[in-house]
Amino acid sequence: MLQLSKFPVKTLKSAPKISDNISTSHLLQAGFIRQEMAGAYNYLPLWLKVLRKIENIVREEMNAIWAQEILMSALWSREHWMETGRWDVVDVLFKLPAAEWKEYALNPTHEELVTPLMKEFIQSYKDLEFWVYQIQNKFRNEKRAKSWLLRGREFLMKDLYSFHTSEEKLLQYYENVKIAYRKVYDRLWIGKDTYETISWGGDFTTLNSHEYQTVLSIGEDNIYICQDCWVSHNEELINLETWFVCQKCGSKNHKIYKASEVGNIFPLMTKFTDAFDVKYTDADGKTNMVYMGCYGIGISRLMWVIAEYFSDEKWLVWPENIAPVTHYIIVMWENFDTAKKLAELLEKEGKEVIIDDREKVWFWQKASDADLLWIPYRIVVSDKTLESGWYELKQRLSQETQIISLDK
Ligand SMILES: [Zn+2]
Known part of the structure; x- marks a missing residue:
């Protein structure tokens, strides 16, 4: 699994303007x-x-x-x-x-x-x-x-x-x-x-x-x-x-x-x-x-x-089988251990995972990076989700979130 707190590359706030094609500016922005x-x-x-x-x-x-x-x-x-x-x-x-x-x-x-x-x-x-x-x-x-x-x-x-x-x-x-x-x-x-x-x-x-x-x-x-x-x-x-x-x-x-x-x-x-x-x-x-x-x-x-x-004006919309990883786990607060266990379970099923465990980064910033990289599945693990014994799963193209029970 890849932990963003230990990752050298950062995304850019906006896309650099490249005259002859749209994908290069997406790729530069996404790092x-x-x-x-x-x-x-x-x-x-x-x-x-x-x-x-x-x-x-x-x-x-x-x-x-x-x-x-x-x-x-x-x-x-x-x-x-x-x-x-x-x-x-x-x-x-x-x-x-x-x-x-x-x-x-x-x-x-x-x-x-x-x-x-x-x-x-x-x-x-x-x-x-x-x-x-x-x-x-x-x-x-x-x-x-x-x-x-x-x-x-x-x-x-x-x-x-x-x-x-x-x-x-x-x-x-x-x-x-x-x-x-x-x-x-x-x-x-x-x-x-x-x-x-x-x-x-x-x-x-x-x-x-x-x-x-x-x-x-x-x-x-x-x-x-x-x-x-x-x-x-x-x-x-x-x-x-x-x-x-x-x-x-x-x-x-x-x-x-x-x-x-x-x-x-x-x-x-x-x-x-x-x-x-x-x-x-x-x-x-x-x-x-x-x-x-x-x-x-x-x-x-x-x-x-x-x-x-696969680029449009806003995004690079990867086909799922060549996206860099399959799952992007957003961890809020002190819940890294739970997220890590979840990542290990997913990896056993053959999935590939980024854990966004960066400290002092707002939720919306993490969510926007997950969107920018166009990772097919986004998971949120936070105090709020864990109190109820679940995490939240969202498919990149869907507006809806799914609730997954942790003991499943
Ligand atoms: Zn012919």
Whole structure:
């Protein structure tokens, strides 16, 4: 349990004015974050709790499609980036001079690392297929980072890489990832406004890639949604000279929405296995190229999209399953021991609890902090409630309070 009397962070009396979005001012006021510089933020304890919950939902869905979690080095050598020719091409690559005239990259993505890493384990068709992922900070040397974290210089990312014997196998798994991503967004309550969006596949494949785009009024992308089959298209696929034509059903009937990207999946085919010469021997003894896919979810970005999505003028209205904790216990006067016992009981039931045991803080101040943090359940333990042998329980969205007997 978390005791506010021992907690370093305080809320602000009013919300700082942030020009481009409402959620950042809520998050600053609630003491969830502090900005370090444009594109880099410090995550304070309650925001970190939210992050871990989102991360775990993503992790559970990746494990469910057989992926193994690994953790790769954030630094990687210039030589490996030269092998794919991307050292001079990826313009957001952070390049670090190091000892003995060496140079390193702070990775914005890990294809250059995971491909040679996994090559060791691939000889025959019996070694395939497999899937690895990691959740790690990534770096992009953005010239103009946004004031909030949609375009960060440092961000947390889940990146999954799959290795297959054929294009057909790759595309089968690609469909599994689509289902897993759908589950992630549904569990985070943004599923109904998050569209699988057809995007350009890159110059090395004729296949499309897919982005997941959440409709958001301050979104940085435009998506074109077919009004007949509801397939969404990335702007770069639309030929503005001609007209919108749905790639699935051929309809021209469409609407344009502002949206923010919360994931992408990419059939890499043999782009990276060619570069690192990753082959396997099939059942007939023939040598073939290994096929790869990569699948990203920017977890810190996703968290900000969720915060913005659930913000209104006044509050950040969390979905209950990712709120920092489930219960906020307001203790008045000398009733800490009773509140602590109650918190222990709740924790045994799998709930998470903040006890507001701050001294010389008025009830209304505590109640307003509980509201500000949007904790789903608020409990009051005071002399008045205890005299009658009960505490008071209020659900965040309800005006009514419930009386719970302590001996229950
Ligand atoms: Zn259509």
